[in-house]
Amino acid sequence: MLDQPNAKKQKLVILGNGMAAGRVMDELFARAPDRYDVVVFGAEPRVNYDRIMLSPVLSGEKAYDDILIHTDEWYATNKVDLRRGELVVAIDRVAKTVTTQSGAVEAYDTLIIATGSKPILIPVPGAELPGVVTYRDLDDVNLMLDAAGKGGHAVVIGGGLLGLEAAAGLAMRGMTTTVVHLMPTLMERQLDPNAAYLLQKAIEARGIEVLTGANTAAILGDTCVESVRLDDGRTLTADLVVMAVGIRPNTALAKLADLNVKRGIVVDDHLRTSDDNIYAVGECVEHRGQCYGLVAPLYDMAKTLAATLAGETVDGYIGSTTSTKLKVTGVDLFSAGDFAEGDVKDEIVLRDPARGIYKRVVLRDDRIIGAVLYGDTADGSWYFDLLKKNADIGAMRNALILGQAYQGGVALDPVAAVAALSDDAEICGCNGVCKGAITQAITAHGLTTLDDVRARTKASASCGQCTAKVESLLAATLGDNYSAAGRKPMCKCTDLTHSEVRGFILSKELKSVPAVMQELAWKTSCGCPSCRPALNYYLLCAWPGEYADDAQSRYINERVHANIQKDGTFSVVPRMWGGLTTPDELRAIADVADRFKIPTVKVTGGQRIDLLGVRKEDLPAVWAQLNSAGLVSGAAYAKGLRTVKTCVGSEWCRFGTQDSTGLGVKLERFMCGSWAPAKVKLGVSGCPRNCAESTVKDIGVICVESGYDIHIAGAAGLHVRQTDLLGHVDTEDEAIEYIAAFMQMYREEAGYLERVWKWVENAGLDKVRAAIMDDADNRRALLARFEKSQRAVRRDPWAERAAGREQHEFTPLATLNSIIAVPAE
Amino acid sequence: MNMTMVPSNDFWFDVGPLRAIPQRGARTVKTPRREIAVFRTASDEVFALENRCPHKGGPLSEGIVHGRKVACPLHNWIINLDDGEASGADKGCARSFPVKLENGRIYLNMSVAAAP
Incomplete structure (x- = not known):
């Protein structure tokens, strides 16, 4: 179909003049410059510019002219007929024509749909008020710049990539800026909670207020936006509201033309839609069930499409592995691939609390499958390259996390490693203590324990990350005279003891699990079943009423407020204050035992009554009935x-x-x-x-x-x-x-x-x-x-759960019953 | 019974939305033949295992989920979520079942989960 060497030139019509369309043309003209007459319809009244550089334009670090990709001269040189500001409203697939808003009709031999995506508008009251903008194109940026020129308050809804870039730009332009994010952590799709914690700190350090777990209920104002109301009742003053909650493929035209459209316009590996003469490329497509919102996949697609249009035989597009970088000056952040919470064997973590660095590389079978870097992203592209190549990193595993520059080194044992350091090598970054100062203090003052060294030199007294190094120095200096006895690290995730961790939680005012793990240089990304319940308790104890309990870090008994038995049923023990009970309470217990067919009722050593063998799904009903007789949880399951x-x-x-x-x-x-x-x-x-x-x-x-x-x-x-x-x-x-x-x-x-x-x-x-x-x-x-x-704890946990709290704990996700099979005819 | 199975054998049953399971948590799916624990990790991966620890039959769905592992609530055996194998010195395996996530919903392959 495409190979008609002597025929009249084919007519290629492109709907959309964004980055995908531009890249397809670049790739096509490089391969087959004269194959097509090209007509491009662009909705925006301008040439093709680099949309991903809008944030530096907003912040003032770049100008519009700096981000142009194709100038007017380029269109002229390549004989591309650009119809800017002309919106195509219909495709006639039988006649092979497109119709514009003004009624003009253009015929095509081959059509490319590159209509990109549209920002998602959250359907809250007031969303249509003047002063509410999205963040998609240069017009949006200009609206934001106008608003910023007047100063005042900006509220950005959405704590993802775009939202944070918008917030940073508006803050740099002098607006008092608040980010409202629905999820508990920022950029949750690209970052793990540890990196998100550091990111939030950095964003807040710019004077931007960050509200996570915050749901917008309404945008208020008479003639233009005045404030934003959250569903918890808080109201935020706003002269400008930016909605940056996500994008969805712009498929309206394709749908109208009755092409196969799911979430995006469905294309095959050669970017062909369900119509042989129509292709689609970029953010508007769905390929192998996947839609993309980043630039790299779009470039990959453009290459395949251009080669196909040029008549080359190509393997086809197989999907893209994506990586993310945030374009906020001073925030270094990189993520790629699958950084699912792996187990300890499957990940390597490096943290440097003093410098705010977090690096995590996730491995499977000695291959990198994901990476999250914060604070130092120099090796992001190296890791990403190894990931895409599926390279075996077994041989460099020991120094992998240190980056490309450190490959080829030999791992020393830790004591030999510190012994080999020079005297002016820094051991404790927080307090600036070098090796010489520590060894000198050990010999001069006869120090024998870690606490001695901390008291005398301050080394490892701030974040504790260098604890292992200081211990190695003690061992190297004292030889056999050093005994580490009495210092037992909490678990394999840290070198710190329980009491050291508790001390740091208070002195550094650490109020969340990610904060503890980052600031105290946890060696794993998310802890283990041994440290997580401990940290949950320490935070609960240190910050009562402030720290939100993490149910998933609790053992089952505390999570469901009953005691698990060997057959998976539970036992229930109501409080009998001081061992006292009443005939009414006893009757209520008897009624519950009857109604729920509880097999064993036993008097405990603690002067109360234990109901054994309660099915988990019956627990809320059992509690409700006990509650109605005034009986509350006896906490027979509690560390308490x-x-x-x-x-x-x-x-x-x-x-x-x-x-x-x-x-x-x-x-x-x-x-x-x-x-x-x-x-x-x-x-x-x-x-x-x-x-x-x-x-x-x-x-x-x-x-x-x-x-x-x-x-x-x-x-x-x-x-x-x-x-x-x-x-x-x-x-x-x-x-x-x-x-x-x-x-x-x-x-x-x-x-x-x-x-x-x-x-x-x-x-x-x-x-x-x-x-x-x-x-x-x-x-x-x-x-x-x-x-x-x-x-903070004066509530009966049974009453809360009988009233429906944490219902997911007590009901199956699904119950599938067998159906009678009907034999086929 | 002279019913023949469809050759492809893939009967994906929608068992509910991902958000119905807490992150680092699990819930059960009751089937006529067995109870299946469906796990959700911190990064929204899903896995399905028979809800019985290979050690003493403890309900794995009640354990603490960490990484791609779960700690059995009865005696703290650590079971891999992807293949059901006990890790470390312990030996044993909980049966695992094909499960997949599409558009935020969890699908269990019942032709495997319903087989003996």
Whole structure:
């Protein structure tokens, strides 16, 4: 069809004058300059310019003339008939003509649709108000520049590539700018949460406010935009609103012409549509189920299409692997391929908190399948190249993350590596401490531990990233005299101990898991099942009411507020305050057991009733029914306050000295719901006969005639240990105050999963006693922090879930039933 | 039964939208023959395994999902999501099933999932 050497020149009509059309012509004229008479219809009243450089135009770093791709002379030289500003409104596939808005008709032999994409407008009230713009072409940029000239507030809806570039440009033009992003992290499709955290910091450092997890409800204003309202009720002042939430292929013409259109115009590997004479290229197409919004795939397509039009035999376009860079000056960011959260073996991570660098290369079978780089993207193209080539990187794996410049080196063992460094080599980047200063301090002051070195030199005292290096230096300097004993890193994701991590969370005000992992140089991208629950607890403890609990970082029991059993069913234990119950509560429990056919009902060692064998999907209904009788979660699953066991005390017992039951109830009501590093069980005994077994509890009270003896650090499990006496108080109020303060100290200082007795043994009883019994200011401060944290958890988790919260936990995704097979005829 | 199977054997059943499963989470699909756990990773990949740990039958759907692995809630065996193999020193395999994601919806290949 295309090979008609002596025939009259073929007529090629191109709809669209964007980057795809331009690139097709470049490629075509290079191959077959005289094959076609070319007519181009462009909707914009101008020549072809580099759309991806609009952001530098907005920010003022480039001018329109700088981003022209094809000048008027180019069209003339190549004899391209450009009809600018002329919109084509119809294609007649039978007559092989196109019709423009003004009624002009143009015939074609071959037609290329390159209509690109349209910005998505979110359908909120007020979206049509003057002052609301999208970010797609030069006209949009000019509208934004006009608005920016008047100053005031800009709200950018969308925290993706375009939205952030628009925000940065508007901020540089002097507008007070806010980015409103629906998802929890910026650019979530191109970045993992770690890189997104750094990006957000950098954007905020430009004075741009970033609101994530923010849903726009309406745009308000009488004659033009005045403000933006979010669905949580917040209102943001706005003189300009930029909608940059995404694009969709512009397929209207193709649809009208009855071509095969799904999300985009469907094309085969040679960019041919369902009509043999019509091709499509660029952002308007759908190829092998994929639509693209980046420039690289469009160039790949243009090459294939041009070769096809030139009559060459080509393999066809097979789809593109894409990479992303953000064009905001001073923000270096690169991502490519699949950076799915891999396991530890499948990724290499490098972080440099002091310089704000994060690099992550994801591997499968010794091949790079994805990369995310932040702060230093020099090697982005090298990684991308290795990725596209599917190159085996096994041989350079050790130094892969250091980049192309470091290939060919030999890995040293860590102690030999630091020993080989010169004395002026910097070990601690945060505090600028070099190797010589550390070794000198070690020898001059007889330092033997990491803490000594930190106290003396500040090395590894800020972010802790160089901890391993400092330890290696200690080992190299002291030889066999150095013992690392007593310092156990939290897990394989970090060299820091639990208490070091907790310290940094407070001192550096780290308030999210990605913040902790970046600032403390986590060696994995997303942690492991050992550190994630620990970090979740530490953040919850450090920032009560502020940090949002991450359910997916909790063990199943805490996630669904029940205890999993060996057959996958659950057990349910309602609170019985201080071991007290009532006939109504017992009747409610009996009714629940009957109604849900609960196979086993058992009295626990903590003076309450356990319903065993509840099916997971029944849990919300079981809780709802228990709730209606006033029963709430007993937290029998929690790393937190479990039971307060009591004896009957002075109320009934002839030996009782105080109201032990009453005190137990008060303690349980005050302390319930609190999360802790591990489970916490209390006992209150009314006299030294100790019927509540208080001296093997985490915290126990023995009532005596003169008041209350407070005991701590008992155990009666795998390990059996009698409590130590913390001290004596005279009144019930004091007992509650001292116990709550002790609980808070434990919450703040113990490592995750470290039981009270273990922590007290490690911390030292004297230190704990001094902090609680002797230092009244400290005790009151602890109590105040405990009370603050309790305000954030004063809700029954069962009631919340019975009311529908986290429903996905309790229902299957789908239930597929068998159907009767009907034999074929 | 003289019913013959269609040669292609691919019966992709829509079991729901991706957003119905939390990131780093899982939910179950009940079928007449078995219960299947469908996992969603932090980067929105989906995997399907029989909801039984090869160790003692623990419900893998209740475990902590990390990377492309899940930790069994009963005894903390670590199971690979892509092939169901236990990792580390533990030996055993949970059966895995073909699953795919299209336009935000999850499809399970029931001709495999319904087979004995």
